[in-house]
Amino acid sequence: MPLDRRTFLRAGSIGALAGGALLTACSRPGQPAPATITAAAADIDLGAGIVVSTWAWDRQVPANEIRLSRGQTLNITLSNELPEPSTIHWHGLAIPNDMDGVPILTQQAVAPGETYRYQFVVPDAGTYWAHPHFGSQLDRGLYAPVIIEDPADGADYDDELTVVIDDWLDGTGTNPNAVFENLRRTGMKPMEPGGPGVSPTMPLGKDGGDVSYPYFLINGRVPTDPRAFDYPPGRRIRLRIINAGGDTAFRVGIPGVPLLVTHTDGFPVIPRQTDSVLLGMGERADAIITLADSSVPVVAAPYGKDGYAQLNLRVNNAPTAGAADVQRFVASLNNQVPLDTATLQPTDTDTLAPAPPSQTLDLRLGGPLAPYTWVINDAVYDPLAPGLPVSPGQRTRIRYINESMMFHPMHLHGHTFEVQGPDGPRARKDTVLVPPLATVVADFDTDNPGKWITHCHNEYHLEAGMATYLQYTA
Numbered sequence: 001m002p003l004d005r006r007t008f009l010r011a012g013s014i015g016a017l018a019g020g021a022l023l024t025a026c027s028r029p030g031q032p033a034p035a036t037i038t039a040a041a042a043d044i045d046l047g048a049g050i051v052v053s054t055w056a057w058d059r060q061v062p063a064n065e066i067r068l069s070r071g072q073t074l075n076i077t078l079s080n081e082l083p084e085p086s087t088i089h090w091h092g093l094a095i096p097n098d099m100d101g102v103p104i105l106t107q108q109a110v111a112p113g114e115t116y117r118y119q120f121v122v123p124d125a126g127t128y129w130a131h132p133h134f135g136s137q138l139d140r141g142l143y144a145p146v147i148i149e150d151p152a153d154g155a156d157y158d159d160e161l162t163v164v165i166d167d168w169l170d171g172t173g174t175n176p177n178a179v180f181e182n183l184r185r186t187g188m189k190p191m192e193p194g195g196p197g198v199s200p201t202m203p204l205g206k207d208g209g210d211v212s213y214p215y216f217l218i219n220g221r222v223p224t225d226p227r228a229f230d231y232p233p234g235r236r237i238r239l240r241i242i243n244a245g246g247d248t249a250f251r252v253g254i255p256g257v258p259l260l261v262t263h264t265d266g267f268p269v270i271p272r273q274t275d276s277v278l279l280g281m282g283e284r285a286d287a288i289i290t291l292a293d294s295s296v297p298v299v300a301a302p303y304g305k306d307g308y309a310q311l312n313l314r315v316n317n318a319p320t321a322g323a324a325d326v327q328r329f330v331a332s333l334n335n336q337v338p339l340d341t342a343t344l345q346p347t348d349t350d351t352l353a354p355a356p357p358s359q360t361l362d363l364r365l366g367g368p369l370a371p372y373t374w375v376i377n378d379a380v381y382d383p384l385a386p387g388l389p390v391s392p393g394q395r396t397r398i399r400y401i402n403e404s405m406m407f408h409p410m411h412l413h414g415h416t417f418e419v420q421g422p423d424g425p426r427a428r429k430d431t432v433l434v435p436p437l438a439t440v441v442a443d444f445d446t447d448n449p450g451k452w453i454t455h456c457h458n459e460y461h462l463e464a465g466m467a468t469y470l471q472y473t474a
């Protein structure tokens, strides 16, 4: 398999370049090889001597990057060696409903010992990811970046690097199932006195989440033993940043290096420069950075929580900032006004054709109710109940109306919506942060028939009921 420099760099973009074995992760342009993803228990080294027993795909966290060109056919068989059923959801991709990986709604969950073949054309270029849609599996180690290339990619950068951020607790004396059971027993937090506490530097309010995590990871490593990548000075790098967390939004920045954000949730935006970007669970941002002649860390600060995640970009083999400097940078990140990707403007070619909505769904987000349930329109998710009926071929509006004191990253399957700002259309997205007591308006066309779940991407809110689904036929 001949590798040009570009392909080689791409192949190494997730794991250590020295590993070599990751080269199998690359798919040759024009020849996407059929592959199997095996979901199984695995012992994973998070660095610094920390080895956790978790569930992972192909015994790696993150799993091998899946990389195709737009219009190619993804063909991957899930082999489930877990002790419970599982699926794969292809987050952000507008694909046929029966490939969407939602148990009961779109397929029967894949039983232990069984396999299921996912095969579909990848419709849009961009940064996506894959994860299960069963129980609390999203907060284990089961996830992979899905990168869909466009022929025009690469004109404005030299290299690219996928940056997957995660909050981690599995195998540290607890696991997501135990955490959820504990929330059911004790998760009713006292109301915050004085309201949610939203401010420019705290745009999601004071409540950062329901779960405490001992570790925060970038590309599967703790910050005391981060992954490092070597670059020459002046290199322009497209970072493809994915928040794979279960209960944590992250502020992402690099000391002294501005981020030029070019895409969110796969789709292009009018580029905007920022010192830090805020990503809810499930959201992605692509940002181009230009390295100077010194090494720098990529830092992800968990919103409203202590700690941080780190990855190092090494230039001229110079040492990266020490822990005290990184911690000072984390403190400065936490006091900044971060960029919310929903405020970005779409490029001309990526706006929806202007049209008033012909149908509107109001989704009121509420909770927590005893015993730790989160609801939409006063109900917990029931995949066997009828879905919200919508008509095909219509401009459709969802209003996510947050009546709770906590933020929710709301995700719609099978479509990319256009966030509506007070002054007109904003970015195309599939996951959007809805701050406490705020309303976010999202328009899309019903052009992909099926049963499509929309849910909070907080793993524990989803499991506690915060989902509903739309339903239409062609």
Ligand SMILES: [Cu+2]
Pocket (backbone or CB within 6 Å): 374, 407, 408, 409, 456, 457, 458, 461, 462, 466
């Ligand atoms: Cu939520």
